Amino acid sequence: MHFKRLVIAAGIAATTSLSAHAVTEIQWWHSMTAVNNEWVNDLAKEFNDSQKEYKVVPTFKGVYDESMTAAIAAFRSGNAPHILQVFEVGTATMMASKGATVPVGKVMSDAGVSFDPKAYIPAVAGYYTAPNGQMLSFPFNSSTTIFYYNKDAFKKAGLDAEKAPTTWPEVFAAAKKLKESGHSCPMTLAWQGWTQLESFSTWHNVEFASEQNGLSANGYKARLKLNSPLHVKHIDNLAAAAKAGEFVYKGRASTAQASFTAGECAMIQTSSGFYGDVAKNAKFAYGLAPLPYYPDVKGAPQNTVIGGASLWVMSGKKAEEYKGVAKFFEFLSQTKVQAASHQRTGYLPVTMAAYDLTEKSGFYQKNPGTDTAVTQMIRKVTDNSRGIRLGNYVQIRTIEDEELEQVWAGKKTGKEALDSIVSRGNELLARFEKSYKP
Amino acid sequence: MEKRVLFRSKWLPWVLIAPQLLVIGIFFFWPAGQAVLQSFQMEDAFGMSTEWVGLDNFRNLFADPTYLNSFKRTAMFSVLVAGAGIAISLVLAIFADRIVRFAMVYKTLLIVPYAVAPVIAGVLWVFLFSPSIGVVTYYLGKLGYNWNHMMNDNQAMALIVMASVWKQISYNFLFFLAGLQSIPKALIEAASIDGASPWRRFWNIQLPLLSPTTFFLLVINIVYAFFDTFGIIDAATQGGPGQSTSILVYKVYQDGFKALDLGGSAAQSVILMLIVIVLTVVQFRYVEKKVQY
Numbered sequence: 001m002h003f004k005r006l007v008i009a010a011g012i013a014a015t016t017s018l019s020a021h022a023v024t025e026i027q028w029w030h031s032m033t034a035v036n037n038e039w040v041n042d043l044a045k046e047f048n049d050s051q052k053e054y055k056v057v058p059t060f061k062g063v064y065d066e067s068m069t070a071a072i073a074a075f076r077s078g079n080a081p082h083i084l085q086v087f088e089v090g091t092a093t094m095m096a097s098k099g100a101t102v103p104v105g106k107v108m109s110d111a112g113v114s115f116d117p118k119a120y121i122p123a124v125a126g127y128y129t130a131p132n133g134q135m136l137s138f139p140f141n142s143s144t145t146i147f148y149y150n151k152d153a154f155k156k157a158g159l160d161a162e163k164a165p166t167t168w169p170e171v172f173a174a175a176k177k178l179k180e181s182g183h184s185c186p187m188t189l190a191w192q193g194w195t196q197l198e199s200f201s202t203w204h205n206v207e208f209a210s211e212q213n214g215l216s217a218n219g220y221k222a223r224l225k226l227n228s229p230l231h232v233k234h235i236d237n238l239a240a241a242a243k244a245g246e247f248v249y250k251g252r253a254s255t256a257q258a259s260f261t262a263g264e265c266a267m268i269q270t271s272s273g274f275y276g277d278v279a280k281n282a283k284f285a286y287g288l289a290p291l292p293y294y295p296d297v298k299g300a301p302q303n304t305v306i307g308g309a310s311l312w313v314m315s316g317k318k319a320e321e322y323k324g325v326a327k328f329f330e331f332l333s334q335t336k337v338q339a340a341s342h343q344r345t346g347y348l349p350v351t352m353a354a355y356d357l358t359e360k361s362g363f364y365q366k367n368p369g370t371d372t373a374v375t376q377m378i379r380k381v382t383d384n385s386r387g388i389r390l391g392n393y394v395q396i397r398t399i400e401d402e403e404l405e406q407v408w409a410g411k412k413t414g415k416e417a418l419d420s421i422v423s424r425g426n427e428l429l430a431r432f433e434k435s436y437k438p
Numbered sequence: 439m440e441k442r443v444l445f446r447s448k449w450l451p452w453v454l455i456a457p458q459l460l461v462i463g464i465f466f467f468w469p470a471g472q473a474v475l476q477s478f479q480m481e482d483a484f485g486m487s488t489e490w491v492g493l494d495n496f497r498n499l500f501a502d503p504t505y506l507n508s509f510k511r512t513a514m515f516s517v518l519v520a521g522a523g524i525a526i527s528l529v530l531a532i533f534a535d536r537i538v539r540f541a542m543v544y545k546t547l548l549i550v551p552y553a554v555a556p557v558i559a560g561v562l563w564v565f566l567f568s569p570s571i572g573v574v575t576y577y578l579g580k581l582g583y584n585w586n587h588m589m590n591d592n593q594a595m596a597l598i599v600m601a602s603v604w605k606q607i608s609y610n611f612l613f614f615l616a617g618l619q620s621i622p623k624a625l626i627e628a629a630s631i632d633g634a635s636p637w638r639r640f641w642n643i644q645l646p647l648l649s650p651t652t653f654f655l656l657v658i659n660i661v662y663a664f665f666d667t668f669g670i671i672d673a674a675t676q677g678g679p680g681q682s683t684s685i686l687v688y689k690v691y692q693d694g695f696k697a698l699d700l701g702g703s704a705a706q707s708v709i710l711m712l713i714v715i716v717l718t719v720v721q722f723r724y725v726e727k728k729v730q731y
Contacts, residue, residue, distance in 0.1 A: 065696040072483050072698065093483050093698060100484035185570075250570065251588045252676050259570050394697040398677070402504075405679035409589045424504070431498065431702075435480045435489065 024054050026324045027081035029061040029071055031309070035276040036141075039345055047331045054324035056083075064090070064309065065394060071314070075100060080314040082325050085140065087309045091128065092214065092391045094312055095136060096436055102313045102322070104329065105135045110319075111326030115333070119351045123377050127306050127387040131217040136312075138329050139350040141341075143273040143308035145191070145199040146372045147292065151285035153266035157181035164289030171267065171292045172237065175246035178266050185248040187241070190256040190270035191307075192249075193400035195291075196238065197226050197421075198305045202385035203291055205299035206230055209429075213388040220436040222390055224425045227418035230297060235407055235414030242408045249408040252401050271307055272373035275346025288369025290376050302385045304376045308347055348373050391432025396425045470711065476704035483698035495705035504681055505689070505706075512685040515599065516663035523603045523610055523659050524652065530607065531614030532640065545615070552608035556666065560673025563601040587675060591682035594675045598683050601670045606662055610655050617651035618644060646730055653729045657721055664714055686710050 032040045037060060044056040061067035064087035071084045086094055094101060108115035117125050117135045121142075128137045151161040157177045165171045171187065178186035189195055201208035207225045214222040241247035248265065250256035260268040261281045269291060278286055293301040313325055331337065338354035341347065343363050349355040355374050358364065364371040390396065403417040403424075412420075477495055481488045499505050534544050551559070566574045569586040578585045587593040621644055629639045668691040671677060677684030677692065684692075687710060694703030 069695050069698065076485050097482050097484040097486050099486050249588055252678060262570070264570055392697065392699065395693065395699060398692065398697070401676075401678060402680050402684075405589070409591075409679055411680070424502075427498070427502070431480075431699075435482065 023052065024320055024324050026054055026056045026083065026321060026328060028056055028058045028083040028085075028311075029067050029081040030058055030085040031062065031064045031067045031087070032060065032085075032141075033063075035280055036273065036345055039276070039341065043332070043337070043341070046337075047328055050331065051327070054327060056324075056328050068093075075314060078316070080316065082314060082317055082321055083328075084312045084314060085309045086137070086312050088127065088142075088307050088389075089393045089397060091137070091310070092219075092389050092393060092432075095130065095389075096220075096391065096432075100315055101136070102315050103130075103134050103136045104138045104311075104313060107313050107322050108326050108329065111323045113326040113330045115329070119333075119353060121348065121350060121352060121355075121374075121378060123303065123306055123381055123386065124348065124350050126215070126381075127389065128310050131219070137310040138313075138332070140311045140332070141273060141308045141345065141347040142306050142310070142350055143271040143347050144304040144306060144373045144377055145195045145269055145291055146272045146304075146376065147289045148260060148268050148270070148274070148278060149287050149289065150260070150263065150266040150282075151287050153178060153181075153183055153263075153284070157183065157266075161285070161287070164287050165292055166290070167295045168234070168237065168292045169295075172241055172246065175241060175267065176244075179244070179246050183266050185250075185259060185265035186245075187247045187267040188250045188256040188259055188265040189247070190250075190254045190268060190274075192252075192404050193397045194305070194307055195269045196234070196404070197231070197400060198388050199291060200231070200234060201226060202303060202305045202388070203293055203301050204230060204297045205302040205382055205384050206297075207384050208388055209390055212383045212386060214390040215386050215388075219389060220391060220433050223429055224390075224396075224422045227415070227422045230294070231418055232414045234294070235404070235418060239407045239410070239414060243410060247408075249405070272346045272348065273308055275370065276344060279346075288372050290372055299382075301376075303378075303381060305385070306348075306377070306387050343367075343370070346370065346373065348377060352378075390429060391436065392428040395428050396421075399424045399428075473704045473707050473711070476700055477708045478701075479704075480701045483700070491701065495701045496709075498702065499705055499709070507681065508684055508686050508689060511595075511682070512664070512687075515595070515602075515667075515683075515685050516660050518595075518599045519602045519606070519663040519667070520656060520659035522599065523606045524655055526603065527607045527610035528614050528648075528652075531611050531618055532644075534611070534615055535618045548611050549608045551605050554605065556605065556669030557673045559601050559605045560598075560670040563597060563604070563670075564674050567597055587679075589679055591679060594679060594683045598667070598671050598674050601674060602663065602667045605670070606659060610659070613651050613655055614648065617648045621647050649729045653721075653726060656725065657718060660717060660721075661714060664710065686713075 028044065030040055040058050044058045048055050059081070061070045067084070068086055068090050071080055074080045105115065105117065117129065120139055124139045124142045125135065128139055129135050147164060149164055154161040154174070157174075158181065159174055159177055165174045175186035198208060206228055207213070209222045209224050209226070211219050211222040214220075238247055242249060250259050250265070254270065254274075256265065256268060257270055257274055257277065259265040260270075261278060263282075263284055275288070290301065291304060311329075313322070333351070335351065335353040335357050338349055338351055339357040339361070342349035342354055342358055349358055355378075359371070399421055403412065403421045406412040407414055407417045478490060478492060479488050480491045480494070530548060534541065534548065537544060554562070564572075566572050567585060567587060569575060569588055572585070575585045585593060587597045625643055625647075626639055629643055634642070665687055667685070668688045671683055671685065671688045672691065675683040677688050686706065690703050690706045690710060693699045693706065
């Protein structure tokens with residue numbers, strides 16, 4: 001069995017290395033599934049067809065944390081890919097692992113390819129830039145959290161389908177009406193830590209963690225602050241909605257998304273990158289809108305936090321291969337490529353030029369709401385809203401899930417759960433600080 | 439006359455045992471040693487810098503109340519998985535042993551789940567019990583029972599126990615069936631002639647004769663519940679809701695493979711290894727006394 005697999009693997013390796021005589025292969029490991037997987041493959045194909053020297057080979061290596069683990073294991077045994085797509089939660093880990101990656105700015109300048117970090121939307125570029133100003137990874141599929149709603153369900157409940165609820169009180173009122181109209185799942189949430197704690201904080205301009213949410217030069221010393229009265233009030237409100245059956249919890253990560261496209265849940269807050277899926281699969285009229293906010297909070301709404309992923313270049317490769325990587329990034333940086341990607345996937349147009357081009361093309365008029373993610377991101381940025389970049393953050397996200405689930409099940413109050421997230425999370429941050437070598 | 443076979447050569451036994459030792463050395467002692475080493479270290483994910491931290495990783499773990507809670511949960515989970523797994527497969531094996539027609543078909547069907555990967559098993563059960571689209575959930579709802587393992591601790595635990603047991607039944611079944619078939623027919627026939635009922639035959643003859651098999655399976659099933667179930671849990675509940683299905687091995691997997699906290703995860707696996715060593719010793723020392731070979 002294993003032997004058979006080995007033979008097959010050897011066979012594949014032999015055929016691929018045969019074709020590698022002519023061109024330099026660039027391995028690209030990513031985590032894009034379904035419609036976004038098609039998008040990634042199309043990008044690689046377009047680049048490969050555009051020239052003869054390099055061949056980008058995209059490989060799906062599992063969801064974000066799986067592909068990162070796979071790449072780390074490969075790196076340790078000397079077989080890392082050239083390009084690795086890493087989700088925003090892994091950014092602090094990648095930055096702390098000096099020597100494992102090559103900063104994108106360096107890859108570009110070594111290859112003599114012009115690259116202007118200033119062309120990127122500040123909230124995006126800022127997230128992937130070291131305190132010394134060097135851009136470390138290539139912004140690829142940045143997303144942010146937005147609000148999706150089912151217009152048909154809204155109509156049925158007697159709500160104004162053309163006007164999305166803009167504030168939390170309006171959302172709760174809409175959920176109530178949907179419930180009364182017989183909808184079994186008025187509202188759900190995906191990525192609850194990201195949408196209800198992280199984005200919620202930046203959107204309301206409240207501190208999520210100290211040290212500018214971990215983005216300052218002393219970011220490794222950051223500690224969580226997400227148990228403020230506003231946070232507590234919000235989680236308690238959601239808990240009350242959960243008790244009334246107006247908010248239905250559907251599981252961790254993106255699990256809840258399927259219940260929106262299936263028409264079961266009428267409202268969802270999740271990644272803008274979910275747009276491609278909705279556009280392709282939803283059998284009902286849908287609307288996209290900014291996240292709701294509490295109108296009594298000063299400074300709200302601010303901007304939402306960045307999510308999605310960026311492309312990191314792994315160290316220890318040949319100069320020729322790095323040149324290929326640079327050429328590929330140059331291809332991806334083209335405004336028309338970025339604009340097309342943005343329109344297709346719902347991910348942010350990572351440069352202003354791509355946004356302008358999309359606007360000029362009339363895309364936003366034809367597809368109302370698709371500019372939501374961008375307009376949410378390009379507002380004025382404060383220290384509380386630039387982004388969130390903390391060490392051991394994958395574990396902290398799990399803690400957030402665990403504690404919030406106990407609130408939804410009625411076993412903890414909002415305050416108890418948030419206090420617990422802060423104390424458990426801070427222990428992990430203390431460990432990160434200890435292991436971090438500035 | 440000397441009955442035992444004597445090997446006079448000094449090196450032949452070593453040569454014969456060498457391949458086995460080599461395999462155990464490479465696939466068990468080496469990684470286990472590495473885990474012990476790593477549990478005293480703190481390391482960044484890529485292995486660029488390693489720091490010796492002594493017992494810090496262990497201290498952190500035992501200062502974490504959620505980790506301590508996980509012991510109780512793991513004990514409950516493994517007792518349920520091993521208990522239910524052994525009981526159900528024994529019943530199935532007895533039935534399969536008696537069947538004359540189409541015996542092969544039944545046996546094959548019972549063995550099939552073993553070929554399913556743990557993650558797939560988890561996903562299959564999630565589809566059946568999914569709060570939104572599950573078939574079983576739908577019919578339970580019709581009966582007035584609300585199933586949502588995303589919110590309810592006990593349901594979540596029940597789900598992963600069901601999935602884990604289902605997957606392990608085939609393995610247990612094979613051993614029980616082989617055990618039953620190796621019981622001399624003459625014993626059963628003699629009992630029948632003496633007028634023993636099927637239940638009596640089972641209780642006084644077959645079960646005692648199966649005790650070595652049952653004991654072996656007990657050890658194997660406990661080890662299975664401790665180590666082999668993280669794929670099922672990851673696919674079905676991801677340790678939630680809250681931490682109600684986060685058993686020890688799942689946290690090792692989550693912290694090590696997902697969160698890349700290698701030192702902390704290594705410390706947990708060392709603790710897990712010690713627990714299983716102690717459990718196995720206890721089983722062989724005390725439970726084995728009740729086994730008749």
